[in-house]
Amino acid sequence: MRRALGIVVAVAVFGLLALVPKVSLDTHGVFSSELNSPGTLQLLGLMLVFGGVALTYDLLFGFTGLLSFGHALYFAVGVYLTAIGTTKWDWSLPKTLAFTALVGLVLPLVLGAVSLRVAGIAFAMVTLAFAEAGSILVDKNPHGWSGGEEGVAVAFQKLPESFVGVLNTKNLYWLALAYLVVVFVIVNWAVDSSPGRVWQAIRENERRVEVLGLQPFRFKLMAFVLSSFLATAGGVVYVLLIGGATPQVTTPSFTLALLLMVVIGGTGTRWGAVLGGVVYTFLDNRLLDWSDSQTIQDLPKALRIPLSEPLFVLGTLFILLVYFLPGGLAGLARLRPRRGGVALLDEVTTTPGATVEPEAERV
Amino acid sequence: MTEPAAPLLSVRDLHVYLGPSHVLQGISFDVPRGGVTALLGRNGVGKTTTIRSLMGLVRPRGSVVLDGAELNKLPTHKIVGRGVGYVPEDRDVFAGLTVKENLELAERNGSARYDLVYELFPELQERAEQKAGTLSGGQQQMVAIGRALLNENRILLVDEPTKGLAPLLVTEVARVLEHVSETETMLLVEQNLGVVRRIARDAIVLDAGRVTYAGSAEALLSDPDRVRGLLGVAGGGAH
Amino acid sequence: MDTFVLLTLTGLALGAMYFLIASGLSLIYGLMGVLNFAHGAFITVGTYATWWSESKLDAIGSDPLRFVVAAGIGLLCGAVLGALVEIVLIRPLYQRHIEQALVTVGLSLALIALVQGIWGPTERIYPTPKWMYETTSILGAQIPNDRFVEIAAAVVTLGALTAFLRYTRYGLIIRAGVENRAMVTALGIDVKKAFTLVFAIGGVAAALAGVLAGVYFGSVDPHQGTSLLIFAFIVTVIGGLGSITGSAVAAVAVGLIQQYANYYASSGTGDLAVVLLLALTLLVKPGGLAPKVAH
Numbered sequence: 001m002r003r004a005l006g007i008v009v010a011v012a013v014f015g016l017l018a019l020v021p022k023v024s025l026d027t028h029g030v031f032s033s034e035l036n037s038p039g040t041l042q043l044l045g046l047m048l049v050f051g052g053v054a055l056t057y058d059l060l061f062g063f064t065g066l067l068s069f070g071h072a073l074y075f076a077v078g079v080y081l082t083a084i085g086t087t088k089w090d091w092s093l094p095k096t097l098a099f100t101a102l103v104g105l106v107l108p109l110v111l112g113a114v115s116l117r118v119a120g121i122a123f124a125m126v127t128l129a130f131a132e133a134g135s136i137l138v139d140k141n142p143h144g145w146s147g148g149e150e151g152v153a154v155a156f157q158k159l160p161e162s163f164v165g166v167l168n169t170k171n172l173y174w175l176a177l178a179y180l181v182v183v184f185v186i187v188n189w190a191v192d193s194s195p196g197r198v199w200q201a202i203r204e205n206e207r208r209v210e211v212l213g214l215q216p217f218r219f220k221l222m223a224f225v226l227s228s229f230l231a232t233a234g235g236v237v238y239v240l241l242i243g244g245a246t247p248q249v250t251t252p253s254f255t256l257a258l259l260l261m262v263v264i265g266g267t268g269t270r271w272g273a274v275l276g277g278v279v280y281t282f283l284d285n286r287l288l289d290w291s292d293s294q295t296i297q298d299l300p301k302a303l304r305i306p307l308s309e310p311l312f313v314l315g316t317l318f319i320l321l322v323y324f325l326p327g328g329l330a331g332l333a334r335l336r337p338r339r340g341g342v343a344l345l346d347e348v349t350t351t352p353g354a355t356v357e358p359e360a361e362r363v
Numbered sequence: 364m365t366e367p368a369a370p371l372l373s374v375r376d377l378h379v380y381l382g383p384s385h386v387l388q389g390i391s392f393d394v395p396r397g398g399v400t401a402l403l404g405r406n407g408v409g410k411t412t413t414i415r416s417l418m419g420l421v422r423p424r425g426s427v428v429l430d431g432a433e434l435n436k437l438p439t440h441k442i443v444g445r446g447v448g449y450v451p452e453d454r455d456v457f458a459g460l461t462v463k464e465n466l467e468l469a470e471r472n473g474s475a476r477y478d479l480v481y482e483l484f485p486e487l488q489e490r491a492e493q494k495a496g497t498l499s500g501g502q503q504q505m506v507a508i509g510r511a512l513l514n515e516n517r518i519l520l521v522d523e524p525t526k527g528l529a530p531l532l533v534t535e536v537a538r539v540l541e542h543v544s545e546t547e548t549m550l551l552v553e554q555n556l557g558v559v560r561r562i563a564r565d566a567i568v569l570d571a572g573r574v575t576y577a578g579s580a581e582a583l584l585s586d587p588d589r590v591r592g593l594l595g596v597a598g599g600g601a602h
Numbered sequence: 603m604d605t606f607v608l609l610t611l612t613g614l615a616l617g618a619m620y621f622l623i624a625s626g627l628s629l630i631y632g633l634m635g636v637l638n639f640a641h642g643a644f645i646t647v648g649t650y651a652t653w654w655s656e657s658k659l660d661a662i663g664s665d666p667l668r669f670v671v672a673a674g675i676g677l678l679c680g681a682v683l684g685a686l687v688e689i690v691l692i693r694p695l696y697q698r699h700i701e702q703a704l705v706t707v708g709l710s711l712a713l714i715a716l717v718q719g720i721w722g723p724t725e726r727i728y729p730t731p732k733w734m735y736e737t738t739s740i741l742g743a744q745i746p747n748d749r750f751v752e753i754a755a756a757v758v759t760l761g762a763l764t765a766f767l768r769y770t771r772y773g774l775i776i777r778a779g780v781e782n783r784a785m786v787t788a789l790g791i792d793v794k795k796a797f798t799l800v801f802a803i804g805g806v807a808a809a810l811a812g813v814l815a816g817v818y819f820g821s822v823d824p825h826q827g828t829s830l831l832i833f834a835f836i837v838t839v840i841g842g843l844g845s846i847t848g849s850a851v852a853a854v855a856v857g858l859i860q861q862y863a864n865y866y867a868s869s870g871t872g873d874l875a876v877v878l879l880l881a882l883t884l885l886v887k888p889g890g891l892a893p894k895v896a897h
Contacts, residue, residue: 315712443790
């Protein structure tokens, strides 16, 4: 019964979202212009993309218990290969996309197989190392491909007409929505499938999974590849949405932002991460504009300065959230009575094979 | 048998969950003042968990009263400060620290009884500068017991001190514990019934998270059928 | 040859800064199980506190003295910040390590954004005493004097930390706690004070790294701390979380490899090499070079 209700709600929400470009609504400062203006649609599209990407990260972290510090790498692959393929290599869009998809499958397969040889903090650090390597590579700008600090703009001539031009922003918005829907469906299907149950079992107690005769490594790798591939797809949509690749998406700060999104939304729920991605992206973009507003500018210096920095607001909000709402925004709705999604994942950082401390020590 | 004096330690209705498992299901027992009370039971029945909950290393529901003061809910270091000495099951000496440093760490107030410890374990004085990680099992056990004895305790909680030790060392440890029990009350977890028979006055048996016997150690151990029933061994168990 | 000498001393100087940051990270993780992402903020606070107080200390005539006093203030700020963070933010979360780490992430973002808000995102010139810009000749190479200061600072810190750990009671508690925190409490010791102390130490060491970074780069900007932090994390993990000596060795290795490879191969290769070194170390020895932590 609850499943059916969930499906109805999801369909309704996505349906409403699909209608947005048709709605000319004054947003009273929530957005910088009307709801279906190109500027707002682009931001909304970004929010949806990151909702999806956050969900891919949640698949890894929230469901399977794999804390990766390098998820940005796979997103960046989608972003950069699409941009480079259509410009520096002068390929057609379909060829570029096919190549990107291939890399998006093979790269996490190889790097995942290597990284998953260790667990816990070591795993997190190895993933960080690989992502850093990617970031450095982009910075080095080999053959002038990655454009270094400046990045690479997507070649508009290669794109289908319906995606080019300000007036067609609504098509990009629908593309972003489609991406989110696809990720949402795939992730939900995956966690309900039998490998999905193994993932959640691995998160709870990997030893027990081993004892049952299943090889956790295979399942972890599966989750790793799936989540990374979906993130790469998100990168493709992202670069189309904003028109170019910049090195910011390769940095550890970016993965950290994904972590924030997932925690804000609530780990291990099916839609918490989506909400987290949406909210984070929204705040990250809009806080800057709001801080220019008269009300903030009129405040005394001690308040104005911190509030003018979006990251200060986000950081503080995040701290408060960890303290008072460890289940994230999804925890508010209390769809699933859990021990605080994040607290459950404390076991991720214990050494592999160690037994879990059942109760908090009194210190 | 009625005990005229108030018990030193009173445990009432202790419940402990380890994850989903209800390991201790409301155990209650008393440890009388003076002498050794043995805590017995099959493997995995919850003996170590009981000791750890008395120490506050695992948080139980229930009541633990030592000399009239409630210990439960206190943080571990405060429990120890009330005069609880602890010899953990796997010794847990600090491998990177020297023998001397291991003992020093245990100093609680000004009056550390180094004389007593070195008298019982002269070898510790000889090996003072040796890293504890390089000691043999028996020597580590000496460190573990020695540091618990460094301070005067109201009660000593000792968890399987003879585990994994050669027969000669088992006898040695039993001798030391016997000597100590003349002046300090001890709650002793032991699988080796020979040791129990030698030094324990009272016994408590745990099974499936509950207390199934509480009374004289001798009365229990002199009845092989009872021993087999409660502990699953054919009475005796070693040296 | 003289290039080699310059590279070596520069590598050691960078390694010195990595060590200063890594030592704090290592102790904090080793004892408390907390991955302190706020360390980047400690560095930044140290740098900016020094820079700011230097400009206010006109009363002191002599340049070098003014700098030293300003640096002292910077270090003090680091210590206070470290202790405050532990008491206010970390301690209430008991042993919930992921949440503690997350809180440090949030704090880092907020603090650095605050610094940026107050002083702007652009670089500011650092009040380095002039003699640090002058060079000394070593084996034919002209070495800027600041390199010696950084290396000396790291060596002194290493010595001080080692002595502290070996000869003081709190040092003993920390060494034991890194191995087995529960057993330390089971001996009647209240580790809470050790936690605060370790965070304060981390704060001071990071602030010192911040001061030296200002000297080394000649300028400060709000994000300098974060870029140093990544390599410091790598050093900490390679060296083994919880081990000061491990951090020292790893810091030297990383600093040197970075410099040599960036020069003799190509720019950026050094950074790549370090990253690969991390991956390799972890795959061979998941606990790092000197695994001692029972977390």
